[in-house]
Amino acid sequence: MSDREDHEELNGLSGLGRSLERTLVAIISGEPAPVEPALPPVELTLPPKPEFGDVSTPVALAVARQTGRNPRELADELGRRWCAGPGAAVCERFEVAGPGFLNLFLSDGWYCGATRAMLALGGDHGRGVLPAERRQKVNIEFVSVNPTGPLHVGHARYASMGDALCRLLAFAGHEVTREFYVNDFGSQMVKFGQSLAARYAQRLGIPMPVPDDGYQGDYLLEVADRLIDEVGERYRAAVAAAAPDATRVPAEVADELRSWGRDAILARFRDTLQRLRVPFDVWTSEASLYAGGATFRGFEGEVGKALRELDDDGELFDADGAVWLRTTDYGDDKDRVLIRQTGAPTYFLSDIAYHRDKMDRGFGHLIDIWGADHHGYVPRMKAMFTALPPHDPERLELIIGQMVNLLESGVARRMSKRRGDIVTVDDLIEAIGVDAVRFFMVARSHDSTLDLDLDLAVEQSSKNPVYYVQYAHARICSVLANLTREQGGETAPPHDEWPFADVVVGPYERNLVRTLARFPLVVLEAVERRGPHRMHAYLGELAAEFHVFYRNCRVLTDDAEVAAFRTGLCVATRTTLAKGLELLGVSAPQSM
């Protein structure tokens, strides 16, 4: 690598790391007994205190273990060779501290160069941080639910988290497909059809209660109203003859009502999810997995195909009049029924066919996001996936999201599906707005339960994190607008002609630049740890860092070079805030 390339590469945090890595490899490979080339990556951290330098790395500690060298000596050699060589242009001095930390003190030139580099990248700063060899075609299935009633707050969490994860994965370099699995098959749907039949009858003045184990919510009355608008009294005779027992409605009629109701609920899903800014690429119907194609014991389509394949591989057995999958061969604690005594398939069978089909569609990696109430299902899923080609359970990843508690006036609101007392996603959006829903729902790690404080979410103050971050963005826009007005000129010149020269960089600017430079690492962490909440936390930090900078450094100042540099910092911060918010599905307002 030429000096010039090397110098340009040093503009980013990860570039610094790679440069240090090359020096480290040179040191190690010069040893009498060279170690294996698999060195840990040089991880740069922002030290906790300014005395520890601008950036810092514990890499000598990790490598010392492998090489048997004294970590402080190794850190010192790395510091000396790098600062005298590749790092000479950007590093003023280094210190070895504690057990073997290498602390680097960077020059003003590095800060200016890093800022110029980020401006040149614009919205692409942080894009494609994933190395090419780790990029995959990923399918993420989330929200998936049976279309029997409105989406509730739990779904809002999985939808927000799943979509944010999709945006992050795609930005980092994966090829992402968002998939919604519609559980429109099985006994729950039968109950749904009967429940709708009852509501339809009620609207026509025929006494027919919703079955005890049916869907009691009022929303089915609205669905029934629309049904009547469309079909009038077409089913009156059939329903009246069955009254008052909804389960006695003739199967053909119940089927038609169920199908109509399914479509009505699905339309509402699409509408809700669109408002929530969650765009699904693929909707797969469970029922459709049973249609067409090859057959196995009367099962067609994808389900028949999956059964045939498992049977050929000797994974199935008959017992107690049912057909089972021997999941205990792959770590499950009991075997699982696929075809019941009655001949009806289980939900698990559908899921096998579904996941087999997803692999068939050429995805390198599958992710399912489920609620905690389904976590008991994980071992059999892993077992099933091991039984199916390519027999690699690592390629199916199950993310279990914990529950959501709604707090009103500080107390938890208990919801009951049976009472029909649920807070829907639509209710939530209406109450606090899409931005607050999206931002709050990714505030916590997925395996932590989440308390959503409804009073806080609508509060327009710095206590409310979403306003705090959005305000920072709006504030920058305002500053830049003033600048445009006062100078009557361009706010943002073409990136590659950014005019500022190297200036003296103060402590507030330094902190802001380093926080901005961390953005690609945050994207990478959020992707690798499947933790969109890391972006949420980062945006809070970046906003805070900007507010401090803003309070202490006037952008519109007499010194033209300083003003240009600070304007550049504002532009870079605005771009980064906007990108981070976008990755979480939150808007970045120009003014507030």
Next chain:
RNA sequence: GCGCCCGUAGCUCAGCUGGAUAGAGCGGGAGCCUUCUAAGCUCUAGGUCGCAGGUUCGAAUCCUGCCGGGCGCGCCA
């Protein structure tokens, strides 16, 4: 009984593939608007990282046991 998740400041939580004196927000206390948005900023108090062992030069982080809380444990979905 078994399985998964959680247990860190008064509250809500980050940090967990081992690294420096454990962080943030809210809440408590004290301040800051003639200056680009005070929806902001500064300072301050507050912690045996549930408990007990173990591994390690080094443990909130890894291992074992225990305690407390949440969620599951259907030929429901």
